[in-house]
Amino acid sequence: GDSVTQMEGPVTLSEEAFLTINCTYTATGYPSLFWYVQYPGEGLQLLLKATKADDKGSNKGFEATYRKETTSFHLEKGSVQVSDSAVYFCALTRTTGNQFYFGTGTSLTVIP
Amino acid sequence: EAQVTQNPRYLITVTGKKLTVTCSQNMNHEYMSWYRQDPGLGLRQIYYSMNVEVTDKGDVPEGYKVSRKEKRNFPLILESPSPNQTSLYFCASSLSQGRSTEAFFGQGTRLTVV
Numbered sequence: 054g055d056s057v058t059q060m061e062g063p064v065t066l067s068e069e070a071f072l073t074i075n076c077t078y079t080a081t082g083y084p085s086l087f088w089y090v091q092y093p094g095e096g097l098q099l100l101l102k103a104t105k106a107d108d109k110g111s112n113k114g115f116e117a118t119y120r121k122e123t124t125s126f127h128l129e130k131g132s133v134q135v136s137d138s139a140v141y142f143c144a145l146t147r148t149t150g151n152q153f154y155f156g157t158g159t160s161l162t163v164i165p
Numbered sequence: 166e167a168q169v170t171q172n173p174r175y176l177i178t179v180t181g182k183k184l185t186v187t188c189s190q191n192m193n194h195e196y197m198s199w200y201r202q203d204p205g206l207g208l209r210q211i212y213y214s215m216n217v218e219v220t221d222k223g224d225v226p227e228g229y230k231v232s233r234k235e236k237r238n239f240p241l242i243l244e245s246p247s248p249n250q251t252s253l254y255f256c257a258s259s260l261s262q263g264r265s266t267e268a269f270f271g272q273g274t275r276l277t278v279v
Contacts, residue, residue, distance in 0.1 A: 085266070096169070096255055096270035097208075142207065146266065152198060152223060153257075153268055157207040 055080040059143045059156035066133055066163050074128040074159045076117075076143035084145040086110075086119055086126040091140040091158070100128075100141070133163045167192045171256050171271035178246055178278055186241045186274050188256030194269075196259045197239040198223065199231065201252040202273075208255065214239055246278040 060075040078084065085104045089097040101110030106121035115130045126143060143156040169190045178184055190197065198213035200223075210223030214233040228250055230242040239258075243250060256271040 087267075089270075094272075096272045097257075097268075098270070099267045102267065152210045152213055153208075155200075155208040157205055 055154045057143050057145055057154050057156040059159055063160040068163055068165050069132045072130040072133045074141055076126045078124050078145050080145055084147050087144040088128050089142040135163045138163050169256055169258050169269050169271040171274050176276050180247055181245050184243050188239045189237050190258040194258040194260050198257050199241045200255045203252050248278045251278050
C-alpha cells in the first residue's frame with residue numbers, strides 16, 4: 054500500500070544551520086507530495102507541495118523537490134531560525150485516492 | 166476567515182461514557198476526515214466523508230462512528246470509549262481529492278480516557 058517514511062527525530066540545530074529532513078514514499082501511479090508543519094499546540098498547516106515529478110515546492114525559505122527516480126521529497130532550508138521549531142510531516146495523496154498518508158513526523162528544535 | 170473548528174480542545178472522560186467531538190468547516194468543502202495522532206505513528210485516518218451522507222472507513226475505524234448530515238459538520242462519536250483511544254484527534258477538510266488538493270486541519274482535540 055501507499056506509505057511515507059521520514060527520518061526519525063528529534064533534530065536539534067543551532068540557529069542559521071542547514072536543515073535536511075529526509076522523506077521517501079511508496080505509491081502507485083503519480084501521487085502529490087506535501088510537507089505539513091505543526092507548531093506547538095496547533096493543528097497541521099501546509100508548508101509546501103509538489104504535484105508532479107521534478108516540481109519544486111517552496112515556502113518561507115523551505116524547499117523540496119519531487120524526485121520520482123528516487124521516490125523522495127526531502128525538505129531543506131538553508132538557514133533555520135528559532136521560530137522554525139516544530140514538527141514536520143511528509144505526506145502524499147493519490148490522484149484518485151481518498152486520503153492523505155502521513156509520515157511519523159520529525160520534531161525540529163532550533164536553539165539560539 | 167477560512168477555518169476548521171473542533172470542540173472541545175481538551176477532554177478527559179471515563180471508560181464507557183459516550184462522547185462526541187464536533188468538527189465544522191466554513192469553506193464549503195466536500196471532503197472531510199478524522200485522524201488520530203499518536204507518538205511514533207504519525208497521523209492515521211479514522212473515517213472520511215466525500216460528501217453529505219457519504220462516509221467510509223479509514224485505516225483505524227474500530228470504536229468510532231461518524232455522520233455527515235450537513236456539508237459543514239462532521240462529528241466523531243465514541244460510543245464506548247476505552248483507554249486505547251486516548252490520543253490527539255484532528256479533523257480535516259478539503260475541496261476535493263485531486264493532485265493539488267490541500268487539506269485544512271483543525272487545532273486538535275486531546276482526549277484522555279481513564
